[in-house]
Amino acid sequence: RKEVEQDPGPFxxxxxxxxxxxxxxxxxASQSFFxxxxxxxxxxxxxxxxYSSGNEDGRFTAQxxxxxxxxxxxIRDSKLSDSATYLCVVPGAGGFKTIFxxxxxxFVKA
Amino acid sequence: EAGxxxxxxxxxxxxxxxxxxxxxxxxxxxxLYWYRRVMGKEIKFLxxxxxxxxxxxxxxxxxRFLAERTGGTYSTLKVQPAELxxxxxxxxxxxxxxxxxxxxxxxxxxxxxxx
Numbered sequence: 001r002k003e004v005e006q007d008p009g010p011f012x013x014x015x016x017x018x019x020x021x022x023x024x025x026x027x028x029a030s031q032s033f034f035x036x037x038x039x040x041x042x043x044x045x046x047x048x049x050x051y052s053s054g055n056e057d058g059r060f061t062a063q064x065x066x067x068x069x070x071x072x073x074x075i076r077d078s079k080l081s082d083s084a085t086y087l088c089v090v091p092g093a094g095g096f097k098t099i100f101x102x103x104x105x106x107f108v109k110a
Numbered sequence: 111e112a113g114x115x116x117x118x119x120x121x122x123x124x125x126x127x128x129x130x131x132x133x134x135x136x137x138x139x140x141x142l143y144w145y146r147r148v149m150g151k152e153i154k155f156l157x158x159x160x161x162x163x164x165x166x167x168x169x170x171x172x173x174r175f176l177a178e179r180t181g182g183t184y185s186t187l188k189v190q191p192a193e194l195x196x197x198x199x200x201x202x203x204x205x206x207x208x209x210x211x212x213x214x215x216x217x218x219x220x221x222x223x224x225x
Contacts, residue, residue: 042218043216043218044153044201044216046214097169098214100145100154101152103152
C-alpha cells in the first residue's frame with residue numbers, strides 16, 4: 001500500500017459544480033495534513049492545512065477522518081481558475097519526511 | 111518577503127556531465143528540503159536540512175547526488191555524473207518549523223534534462 005493515495009482523476013466538471021477529492025494515508029501517527037495546488041509547469045502552492053477535524057476557507061473545505069485515515073477536499077461553486085492538480089501531502093514516519101500523493105487533476109469547463 | 115529562489119530554472123546537459131542546482135530559502139527558515147518530480151511520477155522527498163545539518167537524506171537516490179548547505183543559508187544539489195534517469199523537476203522548499211507544521215513554501219523548480 002502506498003503511504004499516500006489519492007483519487008486518480010482526472011475530474012471534469014462544469015463551472016459551478018461541487019467536487020470532492022479523497023486522500024488516504026498509512027501513517028497513523030501523522031498530525032498535520034496539507035492540500036497543495038499545482039498549476040501546469042509551476043511549483044506546488046499551499047492551499048489548506050488540516051490539523052483537527054477540518055478546515056474551511058471560502059469555497060474550499062478540508063475534512064480529516066483519523067479513524068479511517070483519510071482527508072478530503074471539497075470545492076464548491078467551481079471556477080475555471082480552479083483547474084489544476086491537487087496534491088495531498090502528509091508527513092511520513094518520524095514526522096519530517098513529507099510524502100506527496102500523485103495528485104488529482106481537475107478540469108473545470110465553461 | 112522574498113520567496114524561495116532556485117537557479118537555474120532550466121538546465122540541459124549531456125549524460126556524464128555535472129550539474130549544480132542552487133536554492134535560496136526564505137530568510138530565517140532553518141528548514142530546507144529538496145524534492146524531485148520525474149515525468150509521470152509523484153513528487154519525491156530527497157533530503158532535509160536543518161540549518162547546515164542534514165536531518166534526513168534517506169530520499170537521495172544514490173551517491174551521484176551531493177547536497178550541501180554551508181553556513182545554513184543557501185543550498186546546492188550537485189549531480190555528478192548525470193544519468194538520463196535524473197531528468198525531472200527539482201524543487202526546493204523551506205519552512206520555519208520542522209515537519210513543515212505550517213506548510214512549505216516551494217521554489218519554482220529547476221527543470222533538468224539529461225540527454
